[in-house]
Amino acid sequence: MEIELRAEVPEGTGAVIRVGVEGSPPDGIDAASLASLGFTGKAGQLASLPHRDGPVTIVAGLGSRAQVDAATVRRSVAAASRVARGHRLVVTDVQGALGDEVSAAAEAQAVAEGLVLGLYRFHAYKSADDPVRVERLVFQGKGGARVQAALDAGARIADGVGLARDLVNEPGGSLTPSAMAEIAVEVAERENLRVTVWGPDELADAGMGGILGVNRGSDQEPRLVELVFEPERPRGRLALVGKGITFDSGGLSLKTGEGMMAMKNDMAGAAAVLGAMSSLAAVKPRCAVHAYLPLTDNMTGGDATRPGDILRIHDGTTVEVLNTDAEGRLVLADALSLASEAGPDAIVDIATLTGAVEVALGNRIAGLMGNHDGWVAAVGEAAERAGERVWPLPLAEEYRPWLESQVADLRNIPTVPRKAGTITAGLFLREFVGDGIPWSHLDIAGTSWSTESKGLDVPGGTGWGVRTLLELARGFRRPR
Ligand code: BES
Ligand code: MN
Ligand code: ZN
Secondary structure (H helix, E strand, C coil): CCEEEECCCCCCCCEEEEEEECCECCCCCCHHHHHHCCCCCCCCCEEEEEECCEEEEEEEEEECHHHCCHHHHHHHHHHHHHHCCCCCEEEECCCCCCCCCCCHHHHHHHHHHHHHHHCCCCCCCCCCCCCCCCCEEEEECCCCHHHHHHHHHHHHHHHHHHHHHHHHHCCCCCCCHHHHHHHHHHHHHHHCCEEEEECHHHHHHCCCHHHHHHHCCCCCCCEEEEEEECCCCCCCEEEEEECEEEEECCCCCCCCCHHHCCHHHHHHHHHHHHHHHHCHHHHCCCCEEEEEEEEEEECCCCCCCCCCCEEECCCCCEEECCCCCCCHHHHHHHHHHHHHHCCCCEEEEEECCCHHHHHHHCCCEEEEEECCHHHHHHHHHHHHHHCCEEEECCCCHHHHHHHCCCCCCEECCCCCCCCCHHHHHHHHHHCCCCCCCCEEEEECCCCCEECCCECCECCEECCCCHHHHHHHHHCCCCCC
C-alpha cells in the first residue's frame, strides 16, 4: 500500500499514531490521561485515546530515549498500526522520533515498514476474519521527494516481507514445489528478472542428487529456480541460496506429529530469498544478484531415500544419508555447488536448517556462520542495519571429523549426536562452496516462525531475512 507524505493531518482521519519515550509524553497529549491508562512510555506499551469528534490517538512506547533506534520505531509503529487496523484512514505523527542523528529518510523508511508490516494478515482461509479496513496511509511530516521515496522504498520492502510470510503461511499441501516455482516466475515477470526453472529431467541431467534424493519419497515433482537481477554495468555479483523444503515430514527418519506441525515453514529460506528478489528494485543494488531456490518436500513414499543410501551431489561429492530428516543440507549442497560454478563474488545462504539453533539462540536471533571473516561481518552489519538480530557461531575444525563416513565422502549427520548441531550443519554446507568464494550461512529455524503477536510479528511466518538480504544487496562490496 502507498504511503502519502502530508504536511497536515487530513480530513476524515480515523486514527493518528504517535510515539512517546519514557518520562515525557508526546507534545499536546495530557500526561495524566496517559498515566491513568498505565502508559509510561516503556517499549511495547500502547495506549488508545479516543476523542468525541476526532480521530483516536494511539500512542506507542519507545522505551528510554537513549535507546531508541530505527528497530524500536519500526516495532512500535507496527504494534500501533495493528491496533489501528479498523480505520479507513490512518496517519502517523512521529517525525523526529529518532532525533537528529538519523536522516529523515531513514526514519520514514522504518515507519513505512512498521506501518505496512503491522497490517499484515494471512486471511486466505479464514471465513470470518477481523478485517483490516485501512484504505489510506499518511505519514504526516515535512520533507520532499527524498522522504516520499523512502516511504515508497519502506512500503516495497515490507511487501517483500509480506510475500515471504504468505509463502510460509500457505500450507505444504497447496504450496507444492511446482506452485512455488510458478510464483517465482510471476515475480520474475513483474520485476524483469531472468528466470530458469529446472524440473525433474533437467535436475537429473545436471546430477542434482541431493534434491532428487530428498524428493524420492514424494508424489510432488521437485524444482530448482534460478532468478537473476542485473543492473547496467554491475559492480560485483552476489549469490543468494534459500532452503525450499515445502514440507518436512522428516522422511523415513520420521518426525513426531508435534515435530512436524509447523514444517510448512521449512521453505522460509527460499521464501526470504524470493521476497527479497521481489523488492530488489526498491533498494537499487549496483551489483548483480543471482538467486537459487531448491524446492521439494521431504516425504515417506514407498521409494523414499532410506537411511544408509548414498547420494551424489552436483559437484560429485557422495553423501551417506543416515538420517533422512537432515535433508536441508542435501538440497543446499546441490544449490551451493551450482551457485559456485557461476563464480560469484560472494554467497549467502539462508535456511531453516537445525532445531539446535533455536535451543542456542531462541526465536529472536539467527545463527550466522561462514568461511570468510570479512563477509560474515558484512552480513552481520547488514542484519544490524535491517533491525534483524544475528549472532556468530564458529565453524570449528575440531568437529569436522564427525562428518567422515565409512563408505562415502561425507555423512549427512555427525557421528556425535546432539552436540553443536548448528555448527556441524554449517561445516557440512561449507564443503560445497567453491574454493576461495566467500560464503555466509544464516540458520533461521528459530526466527522464521512466530507464535505470538508482538512488535512486527503476528503468529506464523515472520519473513525473517528479507530485510537483511535487501540491505546486503543495497550496500554490496566485493569482500576482501
Ligand atoms: N527443518 C528441520 C529443522 C527445524 C527444526 C526447523 C525445528 C524449524 C524448527 C531440519 O530439516 C531438521 O529436521 N534438522 C534436524 C537435523 C538432525 C537430524 C541432525 C534437527 O534439527 O533435528
Ligand atoms: Mn528435516
Ligand atoms: Zn528441514
